[in-house]
Amino acid sequence: MxxxxxxxxxxxxxxxxxxxxxxxxxxxxxxxxxxxxxxxxxxxxxxxxxxxxxxxxxxxxxxxxxxxxxxVTPPCPLAAPGGCGGCDWQHASPNYQLELKSKVVAEQLQRLAGIEREVRVEALPGGPLGWRSRVRLVAGRDGRAGLRAHHSHDVIALDDCPISIPGALDDALDRKWRPGTEIEVTLDGSSRSHLRELTTVKGKTRGRQLIGGTAFQHAAGRDWRFDAHGFWQVHPDAANTFASLVGEWAEAPRGGRAWDLYAGVGLFASVLAGQVGPDGDVLAIESGYQAVEDGRENLADLPQVRWECGRVERLLEAAEKPVDVVVLDPPRKGAGKAVVEAIVAGQPDRIVYVACDPAALARDVATFAEHGYGLTDLRAFDAFPMTHHVECVALLS
Missing domain, CATH: 2.40.50.140 (Nucleic acid-binding proteins)
Incomplete structure (x- = not known):
């Protein structure tokens, strides 16, 4: 045929x-x-x-x-067929974007987890433009930095990017680069710019810091210093919003035990540490060596936080059990069956799951359900306006 x-x-x-x-x-x-x-x-x-x-x-x-x-008319002329692939919904009004994303999250929960639930995606402060603090660019054949077209290796050169924080990309866009070079741009919470050049030789990627290198942020009532190109929320208001909700739902008991999985530099671990107090125990697991080092320095005043570097499912095998509450913030692909089963083995009373992909979240929620954990609550946030991405925080018990 x-x-x-x-x-x-x-x-x-x-x-x-x-x-x-x-x-x-x-x-x-x-x-x-x-x-x-x-x-x-x-x-x-x-x-x-x-x-x-x-x-x-x-x-x-x-x-x-x-x-x-x-x-509506897209605010960026490159958000069009054949143009930049960075935005998906610039042609929809901001309120309608929230409605579309709400339908997507609800549909994924129904289709992949069998859960019928009304979802309302909430906007974060600041509006749909000028929010993006971290961008990875690539240099085209003419040496100008830009973004790739949708599902393509073609590079669309930029003069500006309306969803990025104003001025964030100036250092990258004002230069000429070797074609194919990838450029990481970060604007931190103190408006400091950080610029790193990435080159790949024989399958190995190396970074060369051109400007800055150590990012400064303030979130969850603490000051943070860490590698500017390590993980941190892209939207300026996301870290505080998610940390507050995680604290509200975690309810880790005084003197209790908590796990923070895919811990990054310890944003949620700091919240859990405040709840369990000095006599409690927080196990923070993160696979990135630099993030663990940064996390240890940032939370040095919280000895109840113990750091482990490695794969979550392997390190949980030896973790002390039972655990009172688990917080996890996995990468876009989700936690997966092995991690879910390792969490369930700890017999937590509550699980707070922070997810940047509704399909991955729904698949993992279905796996948790097989072990008796139901979806108790869910909130969704438009942490990536103009794009199709949405951040969800789910409570399972």
């Missing part, structure tokens, strides 16, 4: 529901078409950009024949 290849073909499509990943679902000739730059209910002409010949293909809406009432 000959596979279909519609690449380059233009289709007239009635746009259906929003889907996880920054696109909407449509159908043509019994095939699913995932359409970017469209909104539910619109009639569009869409050009097929990717087609592997299976049951679906991908397309960009190149002309809107019947616009939705929530459509």
């Amino acid at each position: 000959t596979k279909k290849d519609w690449t380059g073909r233009t289709l007239e499509l009635e746009v259906g529901a929003v889907a996880h990943g920054g696109h909407c679902v449509s159908r043509s000739d019994n095939r699913v078409v995932f359409v970017r730059h469209a909104l539910p209910g619109e009639l569009v002409l869409a050009e097929v950009t990717e087609d592997n010949g299976g049951s679906f293909c991908r397309a960009d809406a190149v002309q809107v024949l019947r616009p939705a009432g929530e459509r």
Whole structure:
């Protein structure tokens, strides 16, 4: 049977529901078409950009024949078909973006975890523009720094980026770079700029610090100093918001035991340490060596926090049990079955799960349910406005 290849073909499509990943679902000739730059209910002409010949293909809406009432003019001219792939929803009003993301989180919970739940994604302070504090750029053939097009190696050169904090990218955009160079930009909480050049030789990536190197932040009532290019929340208000909610839901008992998994530099560990007090115990596990070193320095005044560097599922095998509460903030792929089972072995009363991908969260929630842990509460935040990403905090018990 000959596979279909519609690449380059233009289709007239009635746009259906929003889907996880920054696109909407449509159908043509019994095939699913995932359409970017469209909104539910619109009639569009869409050009097929990717087609592997299976049951679906991908397309960009190149002309809107019947616009939705929530459509707006994107604040960035590069947020268009063939343009920058960094933003997904600039063509939707800010309030409608929250609605779209709410539907995505609810759909993932229903489809992957069998949970019917109304979700409301909450905006963080500051509005949809000028929030991004950390960006990885790449130099194009002309040496100018930019971002890649969606699902492409093509580099779209930037003069500015409306979702980044004003001035954050100036040091990177004012230079010419060797083509293919990746550039990491960070603007910390004290408005200090940090710039690192990344080069890959024989599969090994090395960084060369050009400006700065040590970031300063204030969150959860503490001052923090750490590697500027290590993990920290991208939105300026995210760290405080999530730390506050984690503290509210964790309720670690005085003198109790808590685990902070994928601990970074210890943001949540500091909250848990305050709850268990000096007679309690907080085990902070993080795989990044530099983050662990930074965490030990930042929390040196909290001896109840013990640091371990390595893989979560392996280190939990030897961890003291039972544990009262577990907080985890895994990478985008989620915790996975092995980590979930290692957590369950600790018999925690509560689990607070911070997730940057609703699909990964839903899969892990389903695995927790197999071991008797149900979803007690959930809040979702628009920590990445204009993009399809959303941050969720879930309480399981």
